[in-house]
Amino acid sequence: MSPYGTPGGFGTPAGPTVFDPATLPCDDNVNAYTFCVELKGSQWFLQKGKMIAYYGSMEFNGVGHGRLDRLVRTSFHSPLHASDWVVAEGSGKMLLADRAFDVNSYDLEDGNLTIRSGNLLAFQPTLALKQSIVPGFLTLIGTGKFVAASNGPVVFMEPPIRVDPQALVGWADCPSPCHHYDHGYMTGVMGGLRALTGLGGASGEEHQFEFVGAGTVLLQSTETLLAEQATGAVPSGAGVPGAGGTHTSPSQTAGTQRLPGQLGDLQRRFGL
Amino acid sequence: MGTAGYLRCVAMFRLQGSKVLAVDMTGDAVKAKNGSMVAYDGQMAFKKMSGGGEGLRGMVTRRLTGEQMTVMEVKGHGTCWFADRASEINLVNLQGDKLYVESSNLLATDAGLRTGTSFTGMRGASQGNGLFTTTVEGHGQAAIMSDGPAVVLRVSSQYPLTVDPGAYVAHQGNLRQSFQSGVTFRTLMGEGGGEAFQIRFEGDGLVYVQPSERNTIAGDV
Amino acid sequence: MGFREINSRMVEATVVPGQKLFSQRGAMLAYKGDVSFTPNMAGGQGGIMSMIGRRVANEDTPLMAVEGSGTVLFGHGGHHVQVINLSGDTLCVEADRLLAFEGTLQQGTMFLGSQGGVMGMVRGQISGQGLFTTTLKGHGAVAVMAHGGVFEIPITPQRPVHVDPQAYVAHHGDVRNKLSTALGWRDMVGRGSGEAFQLELSGSGAVYVQASEEKL
Known part of the structure; x- marks a missing residue:
């Protein structure tokens, strides 16, 4: 079904599908x-x-x-x-x-x-x-x-899987979401050098969300996130993650704090 | 398809995917949004035009209304492809009736169609788009843009329609517009968010809405 | 091998030991299995000199080498992804638009609009168009990003194609290129404007154009 007009369709008043309450779908x-x-x-x-x-x-x-x-x-x-x-x-x-x-x-x-x-x-x-x-x-x-x-369309994947934080839409049932760091990358001589000088760049993939267990993980193709809706501050209390802060800022909630050696977008563009 | 177009020697509009307009020209011309050409083959000549309205009067109207759209005329032999910021493109066939479209949403028209401006009242103001809309009139094709594919909704006497101003793209036919307030915001904390505007369409015609909302000062629903 | 299109904005690659992939940094969406992502220190093939050359040309997008065994999903910024398969010919593409490509392909750099000589170069710089492009040659698959999807225009000897440099994505085949301007175009956009030129492609091959004048 194409919602668009057919080219040169001079015979029809309007090419695209026209909806009214009777033809619109229900839910x-x-x-x-x-x-x-x-x-x-x-x-x-x-x-x-x-x-x-x-x-x-x-x-x-x-x-x-x-x-x-x-x-x-x-x-x-x-x-x-x-x-x-x-x-x-x-x-x-x-x-x-x-x-x-x-x-x-x-x-x-x-x-x-x-x-x-x-x-x-x-x-x-x-x-x-x-x-x-x-x-x-x-x-x-x-x-x-x-x-x-x-x-973009949502892609459903089954654990075990590691996901770029920004590509994560959500998850169903009980996979255990946790952080995964690429230690091989962050440690060692090269890692130290990168952390010190910022040289050599970062792969940008040192940190992922890891899901294991039974369930479904929902993914989207994005790095430009949908605007984060403030979920509201969590009442402060011992053991409550995120408590104490006022509104969680997008960069924090997206879990994309920059690691040492990981450069900003501008530098990425210019290849530094 | 469209032999009628060649017989009448008007440019043929066709969609290449949903975001690119291809126009096949045989010495004829189209009017298009300035800078929207992405590629062409054959021979093309470009000419800047003053704007939607014709002649001096149109220009003066433009000045007054602050409508910024600049139009170019493209004339030649070959195919010219137009696109604008990956907007979806919707083709509209006009048969003597009038299309009202937000000027920023008009991509291209047959050179034979008349374009002008029309006073829209409050809606324009609430969108920060100026108080005037572009009108397209005559016989031929126009290409309008939307953020995401537009949904075309029919308005008839038994089915009036209410639209968010930010999602409104264009309408055609014999429609009356009126404003109504949308949501009442009274929240737990008592922060009165004020009221949001909606446009109500009554009469007979078609309304094009996009699956996206421009920022408006009308408030959100 | 190659890339499997999952939807218009995501491709899946299978990584097997001994077959390297390269991808743009940050392009990995998810992966299964044992896969490592290493920044490509050498700046691609061609060593230090070509790296410097590219630095000057602002065309050195950092790449990651992807190795191991497993499957990887690639995508970036919600942009549309187009997979182009090369069988021996050369693809010319702006480095910023490269999402991922197979390690079997040879990388290089070239300047578009070279017939314009030094002037052409200056133009490229002024307009900020960055008409230096990466070339990929050989047999393998390339995943290219574009704003709003791409369409392909065939180039035949009788029909050269003119493309807005900002909408240009990639081209392949036996194609010559130069900067040109259409009748009336310069008067319209203003002489000082970087948009005053189009990329004229002639020969035989195809050019990929995106539905937007927005650079990535």
Whole structure:
């Protein structure tokens, strides 16, 4: 199905596929970049700024809206996130999209999936949203549908696998996410020399996230990350990762602190 | 395909993939966004034009409206390929009706189509795009750009449509626009985020929306 | 061997002992198995002199040597990836656009628009176009990145092709190149502007052009 006009189609008023509420899909993709949600008196949580158009009558309320207190209490466990989310309710069809990134829906059945916070667009209230222990990630638990964006189609891989931090979209079930450092590279004479002088460059791949165990790892092709949504500060307390900081900055949450000898992007471009 | 195009001796628009417009020309001309040519074969000549509006009056309008789009005329024999920052390209066939498009989203038109500016009211202001939109009128093809492939939505009497201003690309047909407020933001912390604007379309016609939102001052939904 | 296209922005390579791959730094998305990534100190083949030459030409993208056994996913910045298979001919590509290529290919450097001589060089510098390119020669596969995907335009002796240097990605075949300008183009973009020239390619082969005037 091509959404585009056929060349020279002078006979048709418009080449591309024209949608109306009857022909738009229900809770499915219109194309790779646009997702259509049908509301029949039901509710969806959605991130602000992701609704591009709708038919029908709908109401959008900030998550802090008093009437929604009960819903928020059962499904939304990320209070400091609240200002980024709205609840859509009513009846009709609405289109969701995010900066022309690929969007896809995922069904969870009594399951869990952890996803980079900037990638999550919308979810059904039958799912519970919680902050992950891993900074910058959110976990969805329960049964229901959610919609997420990715830079290019998402690729599903099975552990064991090592992943560039910036290519990680999320993971499902219980692989154990941990850091992996390429010690062979960082130590030894060359490693020391690089650390001291910055000469010789770095491969840029000294640090990965490692996943082992049963589950699925979701990958995207990117180094330009989707804007990190602040997951909110974690209450400070002993043993809570990331506690104490205010908002985790993108560079920290992405886990891309520069290692000694690893040069910036500008230098990379100029080959130094 | 499109023998009609050759008989009428107008440039043939075709898409090469979804992000490149190829125009086959046999001595005729097209108007295109300045600098959008990525390659050509054969012989081509380029000419800078003052803008969408014709003549002095168009120029003055441009000045006043602050619309920055500069247009070039490309004329020649061969194929010319156009693209702009990897935007998706959508072909629109016009048969005497009028297309309203954000000027930054117009890539190319048949030289025979008339382009002008139209007052859009508040929508332009809320997008920071100026108060005027480009109009394209006549018989022929136009290529409009969107960030991600545009979805074309039909508006009819029983199906009015509400669109986020940042996702709006273009519309054609007999449509009325009005503003409505979108979300009410009252959060737990009581930070009143204000209200967001949406555009409501009623009447009969088509609206092109893109799967992306420009930054607007209208607020987010 | 070669690269398997997973989607428009990702390729998978199988690494086996004894067969080296080169990839741009930071291009690895994920890997399985026992694979090592080492910065390529020599700056590719050709030793120190060619490295200096390239430094001057701003065309030395640091490469990693990828060795071991396993599978590696490559991608970069969400850019589209195009796989080009070479069978004995030479591919000319800007080093910044190289995502990965097989170690069987020979690297070199060349300057586009050479018929322009010194003036051409100056132009290249002024316009910041960096028209020095890397050449890859031999048998093997190359994965090239582009902003918004690429399309291929055939070059035939009767039909030279003119390309906006900013949209140029790569070319191969028996192709001559020079900088030229179209009728009216210079008046339009302004004389001082670096965009005043197009890359004219003639001969027989193909040129890859991206759907954008944005450099990577």
